[in-house]
Amino acid sequence: MLAFPLTPFADESVNGYLLRLAEENFMDSSAALLREAGVRLKARYSEAELNAVSETHGLDCAGIQQLAGFSQVAGSLSQGRFLRTAAVPVCVECLRASAYIRQAWHHQLFTACPEHQRSLLEACSECSAPLDLKRHSITTCRCGYDLTTADVAPADPASLWVASLLWPASGISLPGLEALPQDVDAFLLFLANLTLAEPHRKNAPIDTDKALAVCQASHQIGNNLLPRFRDFVEAKIEAANQMASSRFMLNLGSWYRELNTEFAGEVYAPLREMAHRLILERANAPINRKMKQLGAELLGLKATLTAAEAARTLKSSADRIVALVKSGALGGTILQGATSEFCLVKRTEVEAHQQAAADFLYGKDLLKLLGISRRTRDRFAETGLLSPVSEMQRPLFARGDYRKSEALALLERLTESCGEIDEPKRSLSFADISGKRFSNAQANDLLKRVFAGDLKPLGRVRGIQGFAAFRFDEETLADVSAQHSTGIEFTITDLTKITPWKHQTIKGWIDAGYLRARVEPGKKYRTFISLADLIAFLSTYVVAADAADRLGSKSAWLKGTMKRVGALVTGPSGEVESGLLLSVDALVNIVSNRAPTWSRPSKPSARTSQNPELKAVVDWYCQPPEVLCV
Structure with a gap:
């Protein structure tokens, strides 16, 4: 068990978290922390190794597994692709804001910070040593140089564009595609290889210079994807036509095969359809059946449909149709051609499934x-x-x-x-x-x-x-x-619409017991606040943010003063950090030159525990302001 455990950040990497734990517990490095569990420091850990580390040091196993899965980074990091195995560059501005290693920094194509528009720092500015995670501190190099003081250059547009695609919080996507692909990093490398003089080999390591070249090449096509991909395909078709060879597909290049095999998902359908249409319209050569997805001898067989035609009719994918036919779940036939495999589906079978799905x-x-x-x-x-x-x-x-x-x-x-x-x-x-x-x-x-x-x-x-x-x-x-009848009730969402309060703030008040509410169990967990409980809350507490807004101040500025005079509401674990509340009773006592916690025990409270009539509560609460003041 560690003497000083830490809570991991949602987008923190597992090695960064281990380094932060080691630093907090006065260890030389994260390697020393792992050594106690019999695990060596590396870029990726097995499930058994993570369980051993969690059990040895009393860490949350599920939380460690989630960090190791790189869930906060788009792309293929969870499968071990594009993973930096040695040095992990950092964003100096991010370290200044919060000193922990982000998951995105482990991606080989992530060379800039979309949030701060700066390039990542790859080596120490003092000793030029690569920034690996074997050091003893998040923000300090082995030579003692403070990394947060380093001066980094602004990032170029291509690197920022690629980094934004890999960072889900940016919310951007590839133009022309309905959604951001899960293998977006592999697709960016595919786009880069279309124009790179020396295409990058699959699974080969990517250093910083290569990553910048890939970013530039992929940005050249990807920032205006459909028009520029069309220009590329047209140029390739024209070049293949100039060779006047029957080996048209070979002359076309390997990109077409890679597009149809590696990127066969529905999200890439616009690109595949564009390539098919252009080849059919412009190729001056015999077209093989695999490329057309249709054999010439099959054109007259109207009783059957190809996998692609059946997929369009049933709003599915051709790969799924083929798999269902092979398994026997869908009636059809698999024909073996000279070099290609064709799938035929009975039209009656397709129409029956279409009618059932309609x-x-x-x-x-x-x-x-x-x-x-x-x-x-x-x-x-x-x-x-x-x-x-x-x-x-x-x-x-x-x-x-x-x-x-x-x-x-x-x-x-x-x-x-x-x-x-x-x-x-x-x-x-x-x-x-x-x-x-x-x-x-x-x-x-x-x-x-x-x-x-x-x-x-x-x-x-x-x-x-x-x-x-x-x-x-x-x-x-x-x-x-x-x-x-249970009276007028509000959900937390309703209160967020009629007040400036945030959803998480209201939930925090409810969890802390300041705002009474009832919970309705069921499939959807819902919370309701009655009007009477809302009035009781507002008569007992003052929301510091609301008061600060009316005074042209900020709740953080009021916190110190209110804490000193004893008017700041505290919870079981100390001060309420989000949604600060001020006690109305304490403020009245302070104005009356009494102690904030003063009360007259001999005199019973004027409030009754009986529930008033709903109509009376609503009528009183909805009176004009001048009547309430009187």
Whole structure:
């Protein structure tokens, strides 16, 4: 067990965390820390080695495993690719802000900091030694030089662009692709090899100079991907045509094979489709079947579809179609050509699967179909009116969780007994029932009664589609739900919308016991704050951030003064760091020249523990400011 354990940062690397632990516990290096567990210092550890380190020093095993997985870096680091094995450069500005080693710094193509727009420091400015993690301190070189004082140059645009793609917090993606690929680093190397004079070999080590060259070459095509990739393909096709050879594919280059094998995912479909179309339109040579994905002798077989055609019809991928045919899950045939393998699928089989999958839709599409909100859909699911279908029970190519036929039948059941009406003055819709007007128990009970036939709608408003058209009598619903009345309640999200408070701050107050709330268990863990509890909280505490904002100050500036006079609220583990609160009672005592904790024990509190009438609480709270002041 370590005398001084540390909590790892979310984006901290495992070796950086071990070095920080060693430094905190007065060890020479992280190697000394690992030596006690029988493990040597290296770039990547096995699961057994991480478990041994955790057990030896009493560390959180799950947390260590998460750090070792490089979850905060996009790309292939988790598979051991592009991993720096020796020196790990650092961002000087990041070390100044918080002294720990980021996971992204271990990536060979990460040569700049997107946050500070600076290049990473690779070697000590004093002794020129590489910055490996065998040193005894995060911020100090072996020679004693303070790395945070080093002067680094601004990063070039190409390095910043590549680093931003590898850093998920930047939120950028490759233009022309629907999402950021999981193997984005491998794809960047592929783009760089398209124009590099000497292409980089797969899995070969990448030093700093090579990394900068890869960044420049990949940025040249990647920052405007589709147009520049098109220009590249057209140039390659023209060069292959100039050779006037039957070996067109060989003359085209190895990039086409790599594109179709290494980058066969759906996210790269626009690039593959562009390459296929251009080759078919411009190649002046016989085209082999593998490139076209279609054999000339198969054009007349309309009863069958190729894997690509079946994939387009079923909104799937060709690789999945081939795998299903080979396993027997999908009816079809595998034909072996001279050099290629062709997959044929029966059209009747494809159409049957297409029809079965057409009855399924995603939750977002369900909202549009029924004219309901997400909250109403969740209410329907809670009461069993709409049931998501598990993955094991869905058809093979179903895309969605809900059955369209079931949703339409539910709508039809209510539509049959309702006529069209004009918009009533005092009425409620399904959105109102599912909203804040009623508690969860009340809303679920009302929905069950509606679809059981116990509560009849007034009718359907003309010109409105779906469940949004139905209206119910407000007084009738209030009478039915009166027995379950729990008053006005807010969720944490509701409070974030009507106050400047943050979600995490409100949750911290609730966890610390300052703000009372009730928790509703279920599939979705939800917290509710009643109006009475909110009023009690505001009458007991002053939110320091709100007071500072009104005074043109900052809560951090008020903290010291309020702590000295005893008005700062403290929790079980000390001062509340986020969402500082000031005690109203302490402030009153201080103004009255009393001790902050003074109270008159002989006189009972004026507050009663009885719950007041909700209407009285709301009426008092909603009075004009001048009345409240009086």
